[in-house]
Amino acid sequence: MSPTENTATPRLVDEAAADAPLGAVAVRTLCDFAARRGDLDLRFTPSPSGSEGVAGHGEVTSRRGAGYQREVPLASQWRGLRVQGRADGWDASAQRLEEIKTHRGDAAVIADNARALHWAQARVYGWMLCEQLGLERIELVLIYFNIDTGQETPLSETQNASTLRAHFEDLCERYSGWARQERAHRSARDAALRALVFPFPEFRAGQRALAEAVYRAHAAGRVLMAQAPTGIGKTAATLFAALKAAPAQGLDKLFYLTARTTGRQLALDALARLGAASQAPARPVLPLRVLERVARDKACEHPDKACHGESCPLARGFYDRLPAARAAAAQAGWLDKTALRELALEHSVCPYYLGQEMLRWSDVAVGDVNHFFDLGAHWHGLTLEHGWQTALLVDEAHNLIERARAMYSAQLDPAAFQALRRNAPAALKKGLDRLHRQWNALAREQESEYTVLPEPPGAFNAALQQLCGEIGDHLALHPQDAAGGPLQAWFFDALHFQRVAELHGEHSLCDLTRTPHPAPGTRMAQPLISLRNLVPGPLLQDRWSAVRGATLFSATLAPMDYVADLLGLPADTLRVNVPSPFAGEQLAVRVAPHISTRWTDRLASLTPMADTMAAQFAAEPGNYLAFFSSFDYLAQALDRLQQRHPAIPVWAQSRGMGEPEREAFIARFTDSGQGIGFAVLGGAFGEGIDLPGRRLIGAFIATLGLPQVNPVNEQLKARLQAKFGRGYDYTYLFPGVQKVVQAAGRVIRSEQDHGTVWLLDDRYARAEVRRLLPAWWHVRSGEPQAR
Incomplete structure (x- = not known):
């Protein structure tokens, strides 16, 4: 079977191939794939925790008499597939097998699709016992145990061995047909990745060094911190290297994680360029399955309806239509949010939950950092449950510190x-x-x-x-x-x-x-x-240990000790600082030593700041970005500039900007445009936007970027001082300057770009601040001038 052939229920025609070993599959995995039926039903049902479930099983089995066997190991072979698991309980004298499920609330409200799954598991165990003991009949009892009340709700049936065998073989055929297809896909994928070539005629300066570092780290199963300047093509380099290393690693999944929506699109563009998609994304070039994941509220087709079959038409009969949708999705290969939505609607299933299913069968998943690092993150949970060999690429990794703090x-x-x-x-x-x-x-x-x-x-x-x-x-x-x-x-x-x-x-x-x-x-x-959470590192260590390799990359990972300490990276984490391909002559970096943006000096700063911006604009007209520490300061500076220099075109970021407003703000930066866009440092326009050439020729940064001094940050400073001995630096200075460097990085995007950055604060003249700025910058005091 070729990697592109697929049906909802694959049937085998090659008997020799059919008997080739397929390895082992757990009973739960087999049934979850092949036995679910009916509606998607996400109505609230309180579920026990894992430890509560274990305790509940123990309580039920402790009530049974002598001779009752607990956790009975069972296995059965079918055409090269080994099915294995542990039956909860077996009463040999009564020839009764028990499958125990713990729950809270009324057992009558357990969803039908869950009941179908539970019965399928009981019947598979029933057949394996009949086969092992030579039984012709067996009683199967599905027991729902309420962990709060201690009440058992038993449901029983008596089955013939021949009926159970037919049920078992039907599930195995459905799964093994898919498994053989997956094995063929994996073989074709790995062969293609071994032969993968870089999709551009040559590497940019610094890009090869980054790719080589990523390849070596992933091949060795290590974590890598990579600082590389904006504009060298970090996304393409890291993806190429990680995919190239995947076959030798035995890699199952590559997770590309980003803190911003724009980062997802950059990754998808790079994957398409690498050959994962052609002009028609539904026809993959590389046999590489790519999946984009978005938040559930952004993927929902019927936000006014609840997630169950009585309310939403895409939940009604979801599991009945899932096999055909899953097969089509696997054949399509390229599943960005648009392609996934179109395919899901074609099969009348929910796009979000089809995407959740396809994570199991994808090679590369692109999504937000919370998918893997959040408390109870789904991607991390599946990695552990299935024993996946997974690698991570974490884009704009400097953001992970604050994002992880928020998650915990x-x-x-x-x-x-x-x-x-x-x-x-x-x-x-x-x-x-x-x-x-x-x-x-x-x-x-x-x-x-x-x-x-x-x-x-x-x-x-x-x-x-x-x-x-x-x-x-x-x-x-x-x-x-x-x-x-x-x-x-x-x-x-x-x-x-x-x-x-x-x-x-x-x-x-x-x-x-x-x-x-x-x-x-x-x-x-x-x-x-x-x-x-102040230091996310201790809570992230299990995430680093769960993966085969990881690369955290950004233009602003310095100082690396700061990032490694707060993220709890392994002691043997590798580090690379890729030199900039840009020359100091490309970027004029000027400090305004007569301006202070400290809180007490802000009113006095407005006039000299406006005059400096106007003088630079007059010297070299074009598009500029001006960054401020708050919306209030932004508004004051904008008002003063308009009062003193009304002829300069201006536009400004506002609080709570939606996607259309953000796009309109960016659209003002055209090759022939002129004006100054006002934005907040650390906001939507401080990183993750690409304005090459004449679209942006300069930036004014009217702040040192330091977080606000308040009781919470002072507590953070004290805690970080006690733990790392760098309280002020870790709380205020390092994260502040990182934001500044990110914002300034919007100006030079290629080796052909030239521009000017004004650092509008006298503290930029201090040695401890200068040391944190990129080495290739030539920082000087000076007057506005054309380049």
């Missing part, structure tokens, strides 16, 4: 809680009032506007945990209250808070921030309670 932080707002309390179902009133009293107790104990607690408050957490259990039970019995309303939203926030609280340690901070006014209907202003 949580906050509960008293205003949202009080709004919920006023409108919640009566059955939850007691639990809500209990938490309300604990919140009041925290308010009474708070002595200042901002208070740091030594650990998450025990009594508050206990009340929160009890309330979450009550809400979970309520939603299981009243699924209509879980249809995306405020109760479910707050419940998910509370569950996340609990999970983060369980991880609390010296890497995190628990604090209370006093709110200015009591919430409506309350007499006391309750504090905002926050769990803030």
Whole structure:
């Protein structure tokens, strides 16, 4: 079977190939692939944790009598496929096999597709026992065990061995046909990657050095930090090298992770150039399956409908149509968000959940960093569950520090809680009032506007945990209250808070921030309670250990000790700093030593800043970007420039800009355009945009980029000082200058570009700041002039 041939239920015609070894597959994986039926049903059903499930199995089996066998290992062969697993329980005297599933709430509301999967597993185990013991008949019992009440709900059936065998062989044929196709695809993919050539006539300066470093690191299964200047083609170089190293690694998946939407598109463009797609993306050139993943709310076709068959037409019969959609998607190979959506709608299935299925069968997945690094991240979970050999490429990796901090932080707002309390179902009133009293107790104990607690408050957490259990039970019995309303939203926030609280340690901070006014209907202003991750490294170490190799790359990874410390990178992490291919003569970097953008000096800075910008614009008209530390400062500077130099065209970033507004802002930068675009440093236009040639000839950076001095950042500084001895640098200086270098990197995008960057703050003259700027910059004080 060729790698492009596919059907919903592959049938084998070559008996010799059919008997070739296919390796082992777990019973759960076999059934999950071949036995699901019916609707996609994501109505809320509270599920036990992994440890609770294990404890529940133990409780059920402990109730059985002497001679009852637990965790019975079973295996069976079918045409080169070995199916294996452990049956939960076997009563030889009664010839009864038990399959145990733990749950919360009413067993009657367990989704039909889940029941179909559970019965399929029980019947596969039933056949393997019949085969092993020579039984003609067997009783199968599916037991749903409520871990909260201890109640067992047994469902039983008696089956003939011949019927179970036919069921087993049908599942095996469905799966093994797919498995043989996958083996052929893998062989063709690896052969193509071994022969892969760089898609350009030659490497750019610095690009080969980067590609070689990535190849060596991935071939050795190591982590690499790579700092390489903007404009040398980092995306193409890292993808080429990682794919080239994949066959020798036995790599299953390459995950390309980015913190920005623009990064996804750059990766897809590079993959297309490497040959993963032709002008018609549905016809792959390389036998390489590429999948783009977007957030569920951006992929949803019916945001006004709930995710179950009674509401959404794309959820109705999802698992019945999934095999054909999956086969077509595998044959298509190229599944960016547009191609995936079109294919999914052609088969009348949900695009988001088809994409989730196709992650299992893709070679390269492109998505946000949260897919792998978030608490409970799906990509990381599947990597562990299936034992995938996975490699990572982390684009703009300097962003991962703040993104990871956010992933492992949580906050509960008293205003949202009080709004919920006023409108919640009566059955939850007691639990809500209990938490309300604990919140009041925290308010009474708070002595200042901002208070740091030594650990998450025990009594508050206990009340929160009890309330979450009550809400979970309520939603299981009243699924209509879980249809995306405020109760479910707050419940998910509370569950996340609990999970983060369980991880609390010296890497995190628990604090209370006093709110200015009591919430409506309350007499006391309750504090905002926050769990803030300060050092994500200890929580990311299991992510680094789960992968075969990883490259973190950016134009701003310096100082590398700072990044490695905060991200918890392995001690043997490799490092490479690729020299810039750009000459100092291409970029005039000028400091304005007479301007201070410190908070106390901002009003005084406005006039000299406006005059400097106007003088540079007069000396060399064209397109410029001006970056500021806040929207308020931006507005003041824009107003002063318009007052003093009204002839200069200007446009400005605004708060909460949507995608169309951002695109319109960028569209103003044309080859023949002139003017100054005002933006906030660290925002949407400070990195990830490409304005080559005359589209952008200069930038004004009116800030050192330092984070705001506030109680939280001062706590962070103290913690980082104690842990690393570099509190101020790690909290303020390094992240600030990284943003500056990123923003300045918008100006020079190729070896043909020339431009000017103005650093509008006297602190840029300091040696400790200068050392953090790119070595190829020639920084000088000077007057505006044309190049």
